[in-house]
Amino acid sequence: MIKISKQILKSPYKFRETLIDFIKIQIENIQNTHNIRFNFEELSDLLLSACRSNDFNILFSERRKLFINEDKISEWVYRKLLPNTMVLKIDDEDILRLLIFCIEITYQMFSGGTRATITAKAFRERRRTFESILVDQFVGKLGEVMLKKFLEQNFPGVKIELDWRISIQLERHKNDIINAKKKISIKSTPTLAGIWAEADMGYDYGIMVKCSVPQQPILQFFIEVCGFKRLINFVEGRIPTYDTLFRDYLKNIKNRICNFKCEEIQTELKGFICGYFKTSEYEPIEVGEELPYMGKIRERRYLVRIDQLKYEKTLWKNFLQDIGLISEQF
Known part of the structure; x- marks a missing residue:
């Protein structure tokens, strides 16, 4: 002990x-x-x-x-x-879909193609950069991809359809599994030490997925498909040889990526499927209440401690039956 x-x-x-x-x-x-x-x-x-x-x-x-x-x-x-x-390499088909989706939705956010905000939720006056929004989008939806892979791997024949559409309007109670008969909220978090799963009001189920990604996930794509190396070579051709300071910078950068060979994918993303809860079995937490390791609640919603989540395979089967994705005879 x-x-x-x-x-x-x-x-x-x-x-x-x-x-x-x-x-x-x-x-x-x-x-x-x-x-x-x-x-x-x-x-x-x-x-x-x-x-x-x-x-x-x-x-x-x-x-x-x-x-x-x-x-x-x-x-x-x-x-x-x-x-x-779940462990996925960044060349996985659905991870690549996720990358393209996040790039496109971020462009649309900046061009006004969607009403999703480009200011930080907690600080509305703070305008976020393109890069920070792109990474936030990637991490925020990565949990959905991890759950899809987890359920399809554990229940062969089950098809989980994620919502890859980009809507002009912000949707309330958007279903994260579009072929489910119940409203599903999948929350993805990079905070591995967190202990609270959550779901907004109006959902039937809440699912929590903890995701571990490299510090620079988007840059890592370009490093491993050689896009970054081409950029460095391009810059190297433009910087004069007598500019020793920037020549040293370039040398340092090249040394950092020297272990990555073109199109030899190494980077792995991890997702820990914490489990699910049925909102009808819990009462929402009211604004102003305080929870351990979380502090004061600012929005009324469901919050369930992770040790209370359902995570065993037999219980996931019950979940899939309830949302209409497998039959009782499965």
């Missing part, structure tokens, strides 16, 4: 320091047994979320002190984390 405190659980940095050796061992074991490569930050944040929500009863108290049960963590890893983790 590992001694821990509530203060450590509040700090991802302190949590990593406390469990550094244990996390490294878990990373090695996962790679050896399942050939899934988690980096240290990814796995530590996912473990932190499991501890914060006390998923699988990972935490226990003894003599007024708090401890982590290592056996329960292993159980969580092998029963929940790994079976519900």
Whole structure:
């Protein structure tokens, strides 16, 4: 068992320091047994979320002190984390669709082709850049792609249709699975340590997907298909040889991408399908309420802790039956 405190659980940095050796061992074991490569930050944040929500009863108290049960963590890893983790390379057909969709919708947002806002939601006066919106769109919809792959892989014959249309009007209660008979909200988050799944009012189901992407996901596409290398070569041909400062900059950039060969795709994107909840089984959280590790709620909606989500294969089958995508005889 590992001694821990509530203060450590509040700090991802302190949590990593406390469990550094244990996390490294878990990373090695996962790679050896399942050939899934988690980096240290990814796995530590996912473990932190499991501890914060006390998923699988990972935490226990003894003599007024708090401890982590290592056996329960292993159980969580092998029963929940790994079976519900999807790994896709950036040349996957649906990932490429996602890239093109995000580029097009971002162009339309700037040209006025859609009423989606180009200002930050929390700070309406702050105008976002094209690049920041593009990345936000990519990460925001990546969870939908991960869920589609997960369900189609686990239930052969099931077809999940995502909504790739770009509407001029902003739609309320837009169904994220367009061939479903119920309203589905799929929320994608890059915050791996988060513990709250959410759905807006008006939806029948909420699904949470945590996504891990490289720091510069869009740039990575261009690096691995040689678009970035061509740009560097073009610039190199225009910068005089006596401009040593910028020649050094170019050399540094080329060294950073030297391990990437043209069209040899290396970058992987990970999605952890946390699970789903049925909104009719919960009461919405009211504005002004405060939740642990989230703070004050600013919009009335459904919020469910991740340890309460349904994630097992038999329960996903029930979900697919309820939304009309498989029959009871499946």
